[in-house]
Amino acid sequence: MNRVQLAEFLKDRRARVRPADAGLPDGTRRRTPGLRREEVARLAGISVDYYARLEQARGPRPSRQVLGALGRALRLFEDERAYLFQLAGEQPGPPAGPSQVVPAGIRHLLERLDDTPAFVIDAKYDILAWNRMAVRLMGEPPAERNMIWNAFCGPMAINADSPGEAQTFAQESVADLRAASARYPDDEGIRSLIARLHAGSAEFTRRWNQHRVCVRRTTVKVLTHPEFGELHLECQVLHADDSGQRVVFYTAAPGSRTADVLCGLREGARV
Template identity: 60%
Template sequence: MNRQETAAFLRSRRARVQPADVGLQAGTRRRTPGLRREEVARLAGMSVDYYIRLEQGRGPRPSRQILSALARALRLSDDERSHLFNLAGEQLGPPPGPPQEVPAGILHLLERLDDTPAYVLDAKYDVLAWNDMAAALIVDFSKIPSGERNLVRAFFLYPAACPIEDEDEYGKFAQQSVADLRAASGRYPHDPGIKALVGELKDKSEPFRRLWDRHQIEVRRGSTKRMRHPVVGGLEVFCDVLVVPDRDQKVVLYTAAPGTPSHEALKLLRVIGTQDLTPR
């Protein structure tokens, strides 16, 4: 273990993380940027004295559990997490599961996209964040229990609710999403959430089971989709996927060519929002 390099790395990363990044109030008495040592210790679930000794390069060799806790507390990227393990002389195993924390910059982006439906997915297709336009176009995710906000699960268990209209596009999304989920299961082989999701879908959906057994691997990218909305009708939209690499997350955005009926439909959707205007 390189104690001095590990200590310097921890100090530099602590200075980079802002209180708001981890849900803490900044207060008015901070003289230096970043988190305090006691805040990192609390977030990582260890004693303040132990963390101080690590930062001073005189602590014992940290365990894998301690290193993982520090990586979470300091919001390390995958590359930074790997570097920390290497400095501590530990072999880095597979990450425990898909990261759930959406970077603050991505959340701000969703807020600013007030005319573009957008949401954030983790590696197993859990919806982590969304904007008002996504709620208006697809579904108001706030009304769905957090444990059930999974697009693959909804797609295969509730196919009638899927807004994709074209049969070929429907089949293509089914194939791509299952192949993408299988790739995620390889990156996170011990994640109980992915295991539970795959087990449930194999048990309840014959189409999913058939696609899963193909063992195809594919990362989902952008495409054009034809969708039907109960109020504004049919839309043809570009579905672009932006990758957040250090979180293994995707930002999915829906746009339409200016001047087209679909573009006008999205503008109307921005006005009516999630109001229930369907006929009674």
């Protein structure tokens, strides 16, 4: 264990985490950028004294559990997390579970996209954030915020008679969820969702047992709007960071009827 380098790494990373990105208020009396020691300790579930001793290069060797908690608290990328474990003389285990805290920068991006419907999902397809254009296009997110659950167990559950686009989403999202379960094998949220889906949908179980694995990226989506009818949208997916979050954008070909509809929705979203 290299105590000095570990201490320097923790101090440097703490200074670079914006409070808003960790789900904390910015406050008005911060003398230095980043998180305070007590905030890191609280986020990691350890004592302030223990964390302070780590930053002073005089603490005991942290356990794997503590290292994992520090990685989540400091919002480390996978390469940074591996380096943290290396400094402590440990081999990194599976990546931390997908975060549900949307970084402030991503939220600001959503707000600035006043002509593009966009939303953020995590690795298991929970909708975490959205902009006004997304609401104009698709309405407010349902009480059940998980897209895969709604697809298989919601009011319009997928079945053999569902249109081709719904069938494609079912196939790709199940394969994507299997990839997420492999990437985050210890995440209770993913395990719980898979168990719920098996219990609630024979169609999900049938597709899950096909053992397909993929990560969804750019695709074409056909959406039936209650007022404007069939819309043809290009679904662009931006992988935000190692947290497993993705930003989904809906755009349309310039000059198309769908582009005209989005332009009209934009004017409404500005009201």
